[in-house]
Amino acid sequence: MSALRQTEAVGAGAPASTPVLTVEGLTITVGEGAHRRPLVEDLSFTLQRGETLCIAGESGSGKSLTSLAIMGLLPKPGPRVERGSIRLGDADLVALGEREMRRVRGDRIAMIFQEPMTSLNPVLTVGRQLTEAIEAHRDVGAAEARRLALESLEAVRIPEAARRMRQYPHELSGGMRQRVMIAMALALEPDVLIADEPTTALDVTIQAQVLGILKEIQATRGTAVILITHDMGVVAEVADRVVVMRQGRAVESGAVAPLFEAPQQDYTRALLAAVPRMGAGAAAGEGTRANQPVAEIRDLTVRFPLKGGLLGRTVAEVHAVAGVSFDIPARQTLSLVGESGCGKSTTAKAIAGLVTYGGHLSVDGRAAQSLSTTDRKALRRDVQMIFQDPFASLDPRMRVGDLVAEPLVIHGIGTPKERRERVAALFERVGLEADAMRRYPHQFSGGQRQRICIARALALRPKLIIADESVSALDVSVQKRVLELLKELQDEFGIAYLFISHDMAVVENISDRVAVMYLGQIVEMGTRAQVFGAPRHSYTRRLIEAVPVPDPARRRAAFPRLVGDIPSAVRKPNDPPQRLVLTDVGEGHLVAAE
Amino acid sequence: MATYLFRRLVQAVLILLGVSLVTFVLLYLLPADPARQIAGRTASAAQVASIRAQLGLDQPFFVQYGRYLASLVQGDLGRSYLQRSQVSDLIASRLPASLLLMVAAIACELLIGLTMGVAAAVRRGRASDHVLMVGSFVTVSAPQFVVGLLLLYVFAVKLGWFPIGGYGTASHLVLPALTLGILGAGWYSRMMRSSMVDVLRQDYIRTARAKGLRRWTILARHALPNAILPVIAMIGIDIGLFMSGIVVVESVFGWPGIGQLAWQAIQRVDLPIIMGVTLVSAVAIVLGNLLADLVAPFVDPRIKLQ
Numbered sequence: 013m014s015a016l017r018q019t020e021a022v023g024a025g026a027p028a029s030t031p032v033l034t035v036e037g038l039t040i041t042v043g044e045g046a047h048r049r050p051l052v053e054d055l056s057f058t059l060q061r062g063e064t065l066c067i068a069g070e071s072g073s074g075k076s077l078t079s080l081a082i083m084g085l086l087p088k089p090g091p092r093v094e095r096g097s098i099r100l101g102d103a104d105l106v107a108l109g110e111r112e113m114r115r116v117r118g119d120r121i122a123m124i125f126q127e128p129m130t131s132l133n134p135v136l137t138v139g140r141q142l143t144e145a146i147e148a149h150r151d152v153g154a155a156e157a158r159r160l161a162l163e164s165l166e167a168v169r170i171p172e173a174a175r176r177m178r179q180y181p182h183e184l185s186g187g188m189r190q191r192v193m194i195a196m197a198l199a200l201e202p203d204v205l206i207a208d209e210p211t212t213a214l215d216v217t218i219q220a221q222v223l224g225i226l227k228e229i230q231a232t233r234g235t236a237v238i239l240i241t242h243d244m245g246v247v248a249e250v251a252d253r254v255v256v257m258r259q260g261r262a263v264e265s266g267a268v269a270p271l272f273e274a275p276q277q278d279y280t281r282a283l284l285a286a287v288p289r290m291g292a293g294a295a296a297g298e299g300t301r302a303n304q305p306v307a308e309i310r311d312l313t314v315r316f317p318l319k320g321g322l323l324g325r326t327v328a329e330v331h332a333v334a335g336v337s338f339d340i341p342a343r344q345t346l347s348l349v350g351e352s353g354c355g356k357s358t359t360a361k362a363i364a365g366l367v368t369y370g371g372h373l374s375v376d377g378r379a380a381q382s383l384s385t386t387d388r389k390a391l392r393r394d395v396q397m398i399f400q401d402p403f404a405s406l407d408p409r410m411r412v413g414d415l416v417a418e419p420l421v422i423h424g425i426g427t428p429k430e431r432r433e434r435v436a437a438l439f440e441r442v443g444l445e446a447d448a449m450r451r452y453p454h455q456f457s458g459g460q461r462q463r464i465c466i467a468r469a470l471a472l473r474p475k476l477i478i479a480d481e482s483v484s485a486l487d488v489s490v491q492k493r494v495l496e497l498l499k500e501l502q503d504e505f506g507i508a509y510l511f512i513s514h515d516m517a518v519v520e521n522i523s524d525r526v527a528v529m530y531l532g533q534i535v536e537m538g539t540r541a542q543v544f545g546a547p548r549h550s551y552t553r554r555l556i557e558a559v560p561v562p563d564p565a566r567r568r569a570a571f572p573r574l575v576g577d578i579p580s581a582v583r584k585p586n587d588p589p590q591r592l593v594l595t596d597v598g599e600g601h602l603v604a605a606e
Numbered sequence: 607m608a609t610y611l612f613r614r615l616v617q618a619v620l621i622l623l624g625v626s627l628v629t630f631v632l633l634y635l636l637p638a639d640p641a642r643q644i645a646g647r648t649a650s651a652a653q654v655a656s657i658r659a660q661l662g663l664d665q666p667f668f669v670q671y672g673r674y675l676a677s678l679v680q681g682d683l684g685r686s687y688l689q690r691s692q693v694s695d696l697i698a699s700r701l702p703a704s705l706l707l708m709v710a711a712i713a714c715e716l717l718i719g720l721t722m723g724v725a726a727a728v729r730r731g732r733a734s735d736h737v738l739m740v741g742s743f744v745t746v747s748a749p750q751f752v753v754g755l756l757l758l759y760v761f762a763v764k765l766g767w768f769p770i771g772g773y774g775t776a777s778h779l780v781l782p783a784l785t786l787g788i789l790g791a792g793w794y795s796r797m798m799r800s801s802m803v804d805v806l807r808q809d810y811i812r813t814a815r816a817k818g819l820r821r822w823t824i825l826a827r828h829a830l831p832n833a834i835l836p837v838i839a840m841i842g843i844d845i846g847l848f849m850s851g852i853v854v855v856e857s858v859f860g861w862p863g864i865g866q867l868a869w870q871a872i873q874r875v876d877l878p879i880i881m882g883v884t885l886v887s888a889v890a891i892v893l894g895n896l897l898a899d900l901v902a903p904f905v906d907p908r909i910k911l912q
Contacts, residue, residue: 085815089731118818125816130809135831135906144827145817180907196817 031058032203032236033082033121038096040077040086040260051077051091052260059204062234066247066268069257070283070487071458075240078257079206082238083123084113100204119149122197126209128189132181138165138192139177145196164199165192168225186352187218191225198229205230208240215351215514216558223250223560242487244287245517245560248272249567256280268564286492287562288517290544302525302539302600305339306475306508307363307395312336312371314358318582331581332358333369334532334589340476343502345509347519349555350529353581356512359529360478363510364397376475393423396469400481402461406453413439413449416468423472438467442497459490463497470501478510483518495522516559520544528552532581533592538601548603610911614899618892625888626678626881630671633877640875644687661687674881683885684878686871693882697864701886703773704856704863707786708848710779712841714787715794720837722791723798727833728825730803738795745792750851754785754858771860782859786851790844794837802833835906842891842898849887 040052052074059065067075080086081093084105098105100120105113117123125131133141142161146152152160158177165173168191181189190210197205207226211219227250230237241247247254248268255265256279264277275281314333317326333355340346348356362369365380365388373380375394378387396419399405406415416435420426426434436446442463453461462482469477479498483491499522502509513519519526520540527537528551536549547553561567583589592604641658642649658664662673677684683693719742726738745753761781762770768781805811806829814828852865860866864883871879903909 083816085812114818114820116818117816123816125809125813127809131813133810133814133828133832134908136827144819144823148817148819148823182908193813196813 029060032061032100033059033238034097034099035078035082036097036099038078038081038098039094040074040081040091041094042091050094050260052081055096055255055257055260055262057255057262057265059236059238061203061236062230063252064230064237064239064250066239066241066251066254067257068241068244068247068254068283070242070489072259073257074260075257076208079123079208079238079240082204082206083117083121084108084110085117085123115149118145118197118202119200120202121204121206122200122202123206123208124190124193124197124210126212128186128193128213131193132189134181136180137177138179138181138184142177142192142196142199146199149200160199161195164195167198167229168192168195170195186214187222190214190218190222194222194225194229198233198235201233202235204236204238206238206240209242210239211246212241212243216516217351217554219246220558220560226250243560244284244488245562248562248564249560251564256283272562272564282489284562286488288488288492288495288515288521289562290517290520290556290559302339303341303344306342307340307375307510308373309339309359309363310337310372312359312362312369312373313588314355314362314367314369317585326585328582329585331532331583331589333362334581335371335591336527336529336532336534338527338534338537340508340510341525342475342508343506344524345502345511345522346525346527347511347513347523348527348529349513349516349519351514351555354529355532355581356529357480360397360480360510360512363476364395364478365392389423393472394475395478396472396474396476397478397480398462398465398469398482400484402458402465402485403453405465406461408453410452411450412453412456412464415453416449416464416471419468419471425472434471435467438470441470441501442467457490459486459494462486462494466494466497466501470505470507473505474507476508476510478512480512481514482511484513484515491518498522516555528555531579531589533589533604534594534602535592535604536602537594538599542599542601546601548597548601550606607911614896618889618896621892622885622888626675626885627671629881629884630674631667633880634667634670636875638875640687640877643875678885683882686879687876688874689876689879693878696867696879697882697886700862700864700867703861704852704865706779707782707852707856707861707863708845710783711786711790711848711851712844714783715790715844716841718787718791719794720798720834722795724802724825724830724833726795726799727802727806730799735799739799742792742795745788746796748789750785750789750854751858753788754782754855757781757785758858771858773860773862782855782861785858786848786855789851790847794840797840798833798837801836802829805829805833808832831905835902838898838902838905842895845894846887846891849890 036056038055041048041050069075093106143157146157146160211222251268254268254271256263258279264280313335316330318328350356361367417431420431439446483494523540526543527534530551536552594602597603641654645654645657722738726735729735761767768777814824853869856863856865857869868883
């Protein structure tokens with residue numbers, strides 16, 4: 013506790029003025045009587061005008077609950093504020109009735125949420141959703157509300173704002189939707205803006221744009237921002253002050269620079285150490301040569317037809333993968349990076365045989381085409397997948413031991429006793445106790461579930477494991493341990509990984525080779541050092557530059573300016589996009605001409 | 607849009623063809639002999655045989671079905687065996703009464719069902735929610751003739767608020783429409799409740815609350831249009847249920863619609879009428895579903911007709 017006070021004193025160097033928002037001794041509990049337990053305990057902080065306060069922490073730290081408590085939006089029945097005060101100006105929000113609180117919401121405190129895809133109502137136009145927020149708090153006519161709405165859309169630099177007003181949310185991209193959310197929140201110029209993981213669901217380049225817009229508007233209007241995030245890179249990028257939370261308590265708080273430079277608490281140090289950093293991986297294992305390929309992919313294409321017309325003819329095609337060729341070296345990791353919609357997951361699914369594809373594909377010398385049924389089964393055995401969502405990829409009604417044994421049963425390997433022993437050994441290997449086998453998926457945490465998925469993928473002793481965003485849903489500390497496990501298993505069993513991720517820092521840490529995809533094609537491919545150390549293609553550079561650096565001292569001066577959405581991969585039938593030609597710029601570093 | 611409607615039309619023709627075939631097979635296999643029914647108990651075997659030949663019932667199945675289809679294409683549903691008039695005329699004279707009853711019943715079930723469902727969802731977990739859901743369970747479980755007789759006894763016989771049966775004024779309509787609609791109301795209230803509970807958990811409802819909108823605005827503008835989508839699809843399917851419901855309800859209340867016509871025809875093995883009413887019901891169901899599909903894009907802009 014004394015350490016907390018100390019760092020607080022460092023942060024108090026800012027000019028003292030009346031804070032916009034003061035949270036004091038906030039305690040949120042859930043349950044009654046003996047079942048009552050605190051979710052947030054004795055949390056205090058202040059927020060000054062024009063300041064950005066980041067509340068950082070992993071899942072279960074109580075950071076989102078805190079923001080909902082400030083908004084008076086705690087779900088009912090459920091957690092409630094038991095003690096403490098939240099003062100906005102002279103008013104204590106905890107004591108306000110629903111009617112008064114409604115006047116505060118959206119007008120004086122506004123909020124944007126994590127999921128731009130689901131946070132807007134699908135059946136109302138963007139314009140309607142903006143104007144209703146304005147009309148709820150200001151006594152203005154329809155025309156004036158429209159004018160204000162248009163103005164705020166333009167403030168977040170949405171192109172063709174007037175046309176966007178008439179569109180529905182599903183017609184906008186994720187980045188555009190999040191900008192609409194920001195426009196909606198800022199239309200009434202609130203004193204406080206709470207942003208709960210506003211960029212977590214967005215691609216890095218879009219994240220950089222959205223953060224840039226937030227900063228810009230904050231600077232011109234003096235809005236105080238509470239930014240809730242698990243991403244220490246984002247914290248370093250935008251915060252003035254930070255509160256680090258863990259299990260409902262503030263572990264450490266203070267100005268951003270000293271907190272990153274010299275964290276006082278063990279937890280903060282551990283959290284910062286777990287953050288994957290660009291450049292950290294490059295030092296180790298320099299100059300790795302590519303091994304013999306375990307999988308060869310040549311000219312892979314995946315198209316999804318869009319049907320229409322009277323006879324359901326194909327009227328257009330989505331060129332999800334528009335001709336990619338690469339080798340996956342044995343015992344090494346190749347990463348596919350790129351933004352959503354670039355075709356990296358579809359490529360993975362094609363290799364795993366989950367979508368129909370064109371082109372040539374062979375694993376361990378066996379060509380996927382012209383295969384007999386037994387050969388195809390063998391190929392299936394050699395390629396296994398670990399998916400993104402450990403909650404959705406385990407059948408909730410099966411015991412986890414049976415889930416891991418299932419691939420063995422399908423492929424008819426071993427007697428029941430042998431299978432049990434093998435599963436027990438796998439559990440031990442991935443760091444779970446063998447008697448966990450009899451439990452069900454919901455009894456495990458996210459990280460443990462992903463370990464179960466890894467054990468399942470290992471069960472058949474595959475040559476290649478495809479990990480599709482397998483660590484993206486995990487907290488950084490858990491993510492770090494799972495990545496370490498993956499590396500150990502690679503060394504031990506000699507498995508090759510096709511690692512798919514949108515997180516450039518994670519990719520830089522785990523990969524031997526990297527391929528950058530854009531619009532269904534590879535624009536750059538090479539060793540990790542080549543791609544990250546000397547990126548040649550402008551898209552690769554843009555991706556790398558957009559990654560927030562978890563170091564407030566290296567904060568970028570200006571965010572990249574608005575670029576439009578990625579062009580569409582939908583084309584007329586029999587009109588494939590032009591193939592990019594990759595040229596070798598030295599030592600196998602392939603780059604597409606621009 | 608034009609191509610969409612054309613596709614649906616082709617679909618509809620295929621469905622009607624299928625329905626006609628299945629019904630025809632079932633009626634063909636029926637142990638009851640329509641010729642014997644027409645001739646009467648005292649008629650000789652020769653008389654029955656001559657009637658059978660006259661109606662073409664002695665022909666092989668495919669010849670009978672082929673003849674029926676051939677006249678059906680020309681819009682001819684055949685003649686009633688016993689009523690000596692065209693089936694199409696009989697149906698046409700009784701259809702308006704049935705349609706009126708059906709529209710009134712749909713209005714009843716939507717009004718009662720949706721109100722109950724929304725109220726229960728908003729007050730989820732509280733006593734009023736439980737009362738409403740038990741109520742809906744009772745209405746879903748009760749057979750229609752029981753509900754009909756109960757309503758008749760209470761509101762017509764005891765209280766005398768509505769006439770006991772018949773057709774003509776608005777007050778004649780109330781009890782049969784209520785009887786027919788109350789079953790659907792139970793279904794819709796449950797469906798609407800779960801749909802609404804689901805929608806109220808969505809992120810965009812939280813966004814609406816964060817904007818500081820009034821509770822009622824959130825319910826009416828943000829929740830209801832989203833929650834009602836599955837219900838709209840249900841109304842289309844529901845018309846099939848109504849068709850079986852009106853047979854019972856029209857008999858209980860003496861309502862001169864096609865349900866009553868069908869009931870009489872079944873008792874007398876008047877095959878052309880049974881066929882005709884079945885086909886008309888099938889057309890109603892197809893149209894109902896089409897209508898539901900056409901309305902959906904207006905509620906949900908994400909739906910495109912293809």
